[in-house]
Amino acid sequence: MRPLVELVGAGYAYEDGPAVLSGVDFGIAEGRALVLLGRNGSGKTTLMRLLSGGLRPGSGALRLDGEVVAHDRAGLTRLRTAVQLVVQDPDDQLFAASVEQDVSFGPMNLGLPVAEVRERVESALSALDITALRDRPTHLLSYGQRKRAAIAGAVAMAPRVLILDEPTAGLDPDGQERLLDVLAGLRSAGTTVVMATHDVELAVRWADDAAVLTPSGIRTGPAGSLLADPELLSSAGLRQAWAPAVTSFLRTHGFLTANAPGPRTPDSLTTWR
Template identity: 40%
Template sequence: MSAPILSLDRVSYAYPDSPLAVEDLRFSLEKGERVAVLGRNGAGKSTFFLLCCGILSPQRGTVSLQGRVLTGSKADRLELHRRVGVVFQEAEDQILAVTVEGEVSFGPMNLRLSLPEVERRTAAALEAMGLSDYRQRQPQFLSGGEKKRVTIADILAMEPDVILLDEPTASLDPENVTRLEETLDQLTEAGIALMVSTHDVDFAARFARRGLVFSHSKLLEDGPLTEIFSRPDLLREAGLRKPSFWQAAEALRPGQPSYPMTLEDFTAWAASGRG
């Protein structure tokens, strides 16, 4: 059995003159896995992402890539940056270049790859995100959904094993949320592991089966979302609500141990007579 793509073992981190932002964190991620990261603002989710992608280094504990413990050297940090990409909530904060093509090629160029390889990666990432006709467009004039696709193309051009997305549905209209979900499905089919930090439990339920719940700097729960949403104590502690279809099914048939979380699951549940 191969080692997890990414693992954190007993990791803790505190910002200057502040209490611990994450404490004694243990976590591992497999190839192609999808994980929803849940919890209140300030619970530790963003710090967790920054540790996973190497922007922050743990003050205690270790980060490993495919079983190899990283030392904190410059080479190891660069390797972590390359293999674990992060898409931040505000696309404007991540876009620097004056054209879409220049933006997407920026990362591969910093890897000091040959020009043909930079061009290959850039073209492949643009095509994957449906942006081939946007090469010379100026990013600041794109829609919110288009900017989000540019930031994902940025990461794809680095050919990562893992992509982290912070509140990816924020400020997107329903049409662009649907396009985003289709994009995430394509990334999963390509074998890329995905983690999404979100307050939208309905999106989380559609996206993943595994969830992480953070509260007060600690990882309270790591397990199936069906188990997480069946625990009222955990939901209260983390400031979470149940998904909409779960609530509807529970209102129809109270007292069951778990309920459907998505439209597809709810339809099957109702058709089976359990509703």
Template identity: 75%
Template sequence: MSDATAVAALRGVSFGYEDGPEVLGGLDFAVREGRALALLGRNGSGKTTLMRLLSGGLRPRAGRLLVDGEPVTYDRKGLTRLRTTVQLVVQDPDDQLFAASVAQDVSFGPLNLGLPDAQVRARVAEALDALDIGALADRPTHLLSYGQRKRTAIAGAVAMRPRVLILDEPTAGLDPDGQERLLATLDGLRAGGTTVVMATHDVDLALRWADDAALLTPGGGVHTGPAAGLLARADLLREAGLRLPWGVAVARLLCARGALAQGEAGPRTPEELAALVAAGAGPRSGGGG
């Protein structure tokens, strides 16, 4: 992919923390507009570092961060441009929330852009509505449930109207209903034109949700491609310290039994498998032996 077709890209980027080994070396990585991207890898593989480099929280020792093909400058003007394009929401919402109320917290970013009060209020209302927490606008942040705090942190990023929203383990700590509601919210944001990048350890979620996947392997390597194909690569998953997704294993079993044609997309969720069974899937041409 050319830099001109990527919203944000890291080119030849290397980074290491002070007095520590190099975390990423010579990395090339790009975020394609309109694609849901899952970022996967074991702890220590560099996922958090990569996300902070993309969002401007860290500056590469070597290489460049590009937005729309143009190098990012790390002065006030350059970082403001970057943060209206890319926003990162960290895993623990308590590391991000600090204001007394939900609306005050969500308004922080737009206020820092120097927007008129009317525009700030409009952005806050829009973000709260997008995250389905409009009724919590005046609620003190310390009285929110964990799921509500997650949504408030995401709303603060959405209020900046970024083209790319990066989420670090957004479903971690949520119960199944909370996870489904958050995924529905992310689908709504994508429908509105926001490109979403999600770091996760959940290969089943990545297969179900993502268009593309990026696997980070020890030593700073990264493999990127369509999620369905990349997450079927047992060799890369093993190198990245991850297991084969449930849906891939089921699809292989169905193909072996002739219930799914070779190359046909398999079920990504138990619900899709149940629907396939209910439809009476029988042997099909092209199935394995």
């Protein structure tokens, strides 16, 4: 399957600095939940900004539907109607006086008819469960509400790919679960979701595919198998998730055959056979 959006032979270096990424071939498949993992400074943020058009590759190319993206006004508009990035800190993204004004900003700048802008805003507010906050000043929102308002602004652009940088960071457990429910709804509606995180437990539970950034490059594959590799995770400064670690222990000590599935969550251990 051809990736919806992909980097081909891409590299990037910040001014007066070494290359952060070099010779990267990386794509996002439509309809999959993809997680990006790696230690701080591994290039996750740079990778996300390259994919969403915030940065221009110093070498190589960015492709959308197989066509090279031109980094001019027309090319970037085409890209940003397909790919949206939500940064980690919502205060870096929210700027309008109210939630509704902020969410409507992107669609209005596309020059859409007023009726379509309203429809998109209503749909985004509903999807993120913040309709009741539409008139609330953004600076009076809680942290979790600001997170959802920032995501709503991206959702209102009706992207095919939504990229989220550490969306669960700073949220309490209830807030994390509510956000994951929202992302499940967006996926059901046809949005491909990409999440950068340090939380391997979350990644194993949530993702279809994973990309792990290490000093030697980017390893990609099915999340279940890739994130069960302790050497790979160690090279990326990550800890193995609970379920793969327990399964490995059970197999090592003969309690589980090679092909038998192990427990998937801590709660499942009480009923697992």
